[in-house]
Amino acid sequence: MDPAGTPTGYDRLQSQVIPGYGSLARLAVALLSCSPEARQTGSDVLVAGCGTGAELLEAVAQRPDWKLTALDPSAEMLAESRQRLSAAQTSATVFWQQSTVEDLLDLPGMEGRFCGALSVLVLQSLPDDGSKLAFLTALARSLKPGAQLVLVDLMRSALSSLEPQLDAAWLAFQAASGLEASAAVGASQGLHPIGLARLTSLVNAAGFGDPARIFQALGFEGFLLQKRA
Ligand SMILES: C[S@@+](CC[C@H](N)C(=O)[O-])C[C@H]1O[C@@H](n2cnc3c(N)ncnc32)[C@H](O)[C@@H]1O
Incomplete structure (x- = not known):
């Protein structure tokens, strides 16, 4: 069992390629x-795509009073999160939900329920074929008017002519950081990063105001979004 806060295999992988992952x-x-x-x-707070629990561990440490909903469609990820939270011996209230954010809205009482939400490294894995918009719209619907979402994601460069070079460089960077080729991910291998203009248009369509950038490290950016009142 992993003691709370001890990096799991997944977390070690993230730390290798995301500068500041520990602080994120x-x-x-x-x-x-x-x-x-x-x-x-x-406050009721949603952790959307909680993965192995990095945001949850921080949330219970900083805000043990929050009522957290820890949501992830992967049973494996949820199990790892639960194990780490239980090792942290927190008294915080955590509701565990195996679901996507999109499906969460089918449950009674979820519309406009949350005072805030976190979505770290989730949107990047959804294709921009309506899936990103559905995810962001569901997040907006789950929030109270005026509530905020912290969104962190891998972003695409503004200059599209550079894309092939940047995709190749991203894979080379992961290899040089010690990742085995089988673990490396790129735009053509399960990640679908978008640029700021596209993100702005999607979050506006979903019901948020413009994104305010609060974090940037290599290709990763963090934004604060507020649901329109
Ligand atoms: C790269 S992991 C990030 C986990 C964690 N937030 C972190 O930063 O370490 C992405 C997580 O999002 C989850 N996920 C994928 N699609 C989702 C969706 N539509 N709604 C909620 N979670 C989703 C995946 O199962 C996975 O655990």
């Missing part, structure tokens, strides 16, 4: 904690 979840939680809705004691 900490900053995301701190940002939401200071937001107008989620700063209230006992």
Whole structure:
């Protein structure tokens, strides 16, 4: 069993290719904690795509009063998250939900329920064929008006002529960082990064205001988004 906070295989992988990965979840939680809705004691907060629990561990450490909904469609990821949270021996309230955000809205009481949400490294895995918009729309619908979402994702360069070079360089960077070829991911292998203009248009269509960038490291960017009142 992994003691709380000890990096799992997945987390080690992320730390190898994302500078500041260890601080990312900490900053995301701190940002939401200071937001107008989620700063209230006992706020309902959604961790969308909780994976192995990096954001959850930070959330229970910084805001043990929050009522957290930890959501992920992968049973394996949820199991690892639960194990790490239980090792952290937190008294925080955590509801576990094996589901996508899109399917969460089918459950009663989820519309407009949350005072804030975190989505770290999830949107990048969804193709831009309506799936990204459906994910963002579901997140917006799950939030109260004026509530905020912290979104962190791999972004695409603004200059499309550079894309082939950047895709190749991203794979080379992962290899040089010690990742085996089978573990490396690129735009053609399960990641679908988009640029800022496209992100802005998608989040506006989903019901959020314009994204405010609060973090940038290599190709990764973090944004604060507010659901329109
Ligand atoms: C790259 S992991 C990131 C995990 C964690 N947020 C982190 O930063 O370490 C992406 C996670 O998003 C989940 N996921 C994929 N599609 C999703 C969706 N539509 N709704 C919610 N979670 C989703 C995956 O199962 C996976 O656990």
